[in-house]
Amino acid sequence: MWRFAGDDVAAARARIEAAFDAGITLFDTADIYGPDNGEPFGAAEALLGRVLAETPALRDRMVLATKGGIRMGVPYDSGPTALAGAIDDSLARLGTDRVELYQIHRPDLLTHPQEVARTLDDARQAGKIVAIGVSNHTPAQAAALAHFLPVPLVSHQPEFSALHLAPLFDGIVDQAMERDMALLAWSPLxxxxxxxxxxxxxxxxxxxxxxxxxxxxxxxxxxxxxxxxxxxxxxxxxxxxxxxxxxxxxxxxxxxxxxxxxxxxxxxxxxxxxxx
Known part of the structure; x- marks a missing residue:
C-alpha cells in the first residue's frame, strides 16, 4: 500500500476488493507511506481507515500489517516513547484496535534492541499487535531483536526480485527458513x-x-x-x-x-x- 493514495474512498475500496478477488488477504502498509506521494505522513493508513470505516466487514477479511520507526527528518527512531506513540497513531489512523503484524520499518542504530523488544512486547501484551516482524534488517539485526523478545519474530521484509538478489546471498532467506519466518518481498518487479x-x-x-x-x-x-x-x-x-x-x-x-x-x-x- 505504498502508493495507496488519493481522496476517492470508493476507488480505494475497489482496489481492496480486487485484492480479495485475487485471493490476497495480506495488506501491508506503513505510517511513512504518504510523503512519497505528495501527501502527509500517515496518509495511506488514514485512507485505509476511511475505507474500513465505511465498510467495516472488510477488516475481518484481511491480515493487516503496518510498519513504524521512520520519522521525517530524523530519519529513524525506535526509542520507547517514539515507537509506542507510532503504534498508537497507526491504530488511530487505521481505525482499528489491533494489527495482525507490526514491523520495525528500518533499524534504529541508536536504540538498543532490548528497548525495541520491550516496547513491542508491551504493545503485544496490550493486544495492540498480534505478531512482530522486521523490514530492511540484516540477519544479525533481526537476531539481536529476536534475542530479547519472548515470542518469535514472524517475518522479514527485504527488497527481493529477479533484479535484486541480495536476500538469496546475504543470509536473510536462510534465516527466514531456519526460523520459519515469513519472507515478504517488497518491490518484486x-x-x-x-x-x-x-x-x-x-x-x-x-x-x-x-x-x-x-x-x-x-x-x-x-x-x-x-x-x-x-x-x-x-x-x-x-x-x-x-x-x-x-x-x-x-x-x-x-x-x-x-x-x-x-x-x-x-x-x-x-x-x-x-x-x-
Whole structure:
C-alpha cells in the first residue's frame, strides 16, 4: 500500500476488493507511506481507515500489517516513547484496535534492541499487535531483536526480485527458513525496472520471464512473482500496483511451473555470470 493514495474512498475500496478477488488477504502498509506521494505522513493508513470505516466487514477479511520507526527528518527512531506513540497513531489512523503484524520499518542504530523488544512486547501484551516482524534488517539485526523478545519474530521484509538478489546471498532467506519466518518481498518487479527493461541486464531477465509467461498464458508480472514464490522459503511478493485489473491478475502467479534449469537461467541472467 505504498502508493495507496488519493481522496476517492470508493476507488480505494475497489482496489481492496480486487485484492480479495485475487485471493490476497495480506495488506501491508506503513505510517511513512504518504510523503512519497505528495501527501502527509500517515496518509495511506488514514485512507485505509476511511475505507474500513465505511465498510467495516472488510477488516475481518484481511491480515493487516503496518510498519513504524521512520520519522521525517530524523530519519529513524525506535526509542520507547517514539515507537509506542507510532503504534498508537497507526491504530488511530487505521481505525482499528489491533494489527495482525507490526514491523520495525528500518533499524534504529541508536536504540538498543532490548528497548525495541520491550516496547513491542508491551504493545503485544496490550493486544495492540498480534505478531512482530522486521523490514530492511540484516540477519544479525533481526537476531539481536529476536534475542530479547519472548515470542518469535514472524517475518522479514527485504527488497527481493529477479533484479535484486541480495536476500538469496546475504543470509536473510536462510534465516527466514531456519526460523520459519515469513519472507515478504517488497518491490518484486524491481521497482518497475522489469516492466521497462531499459538496460541489457533487465532485458535479458525480462526475455526469460516472457518466455515462461507465454508458456503459462500469463503476463510478465505474474511470471516475475512466480519466480520469487518457487523458492523453498515460500516468499510472499508484496504487489504494489494500484490498478484493480492488475491486482486481480496477480493471482496468475500460481500458474507458471518452473524447472530448475529455467529458474537458474533467470538467476544467472540477473547476475550477469554463470554459476560455478
Amino acid at each position: 524491481g521497482g518497475g525496472r522489469l516492466a521497462r527493461a531499459e538496460d541489457a541486464r533487465s532485458q535479458a531477465v525480462a526475455a526469460l520471464l516472457d518466455a515462461k509467461a507465454a508458456d503459462a498464458g500469463v503476463d510478465r508480472a505474474a511470471a516475475a512473482y512466480s519466480w520469487i514464490m518457487v523458492h523453498p522459503a515460500r516468499p510472499i511478493p508484496i504487489v504494489g500496483t494500484q490498478n484493480p485489473q492488475r491486482i486481480r491478475a496477480a493471482a496468475d502467479a500460481y500458474k507458471p511451473r518452473w524447472t530448475r534449469t529455467e529458474w537458474y537461467a533467470v538467476l544467472q541472467a540477473s547476475m550477469g555470470e554463470s554459476l560455478p
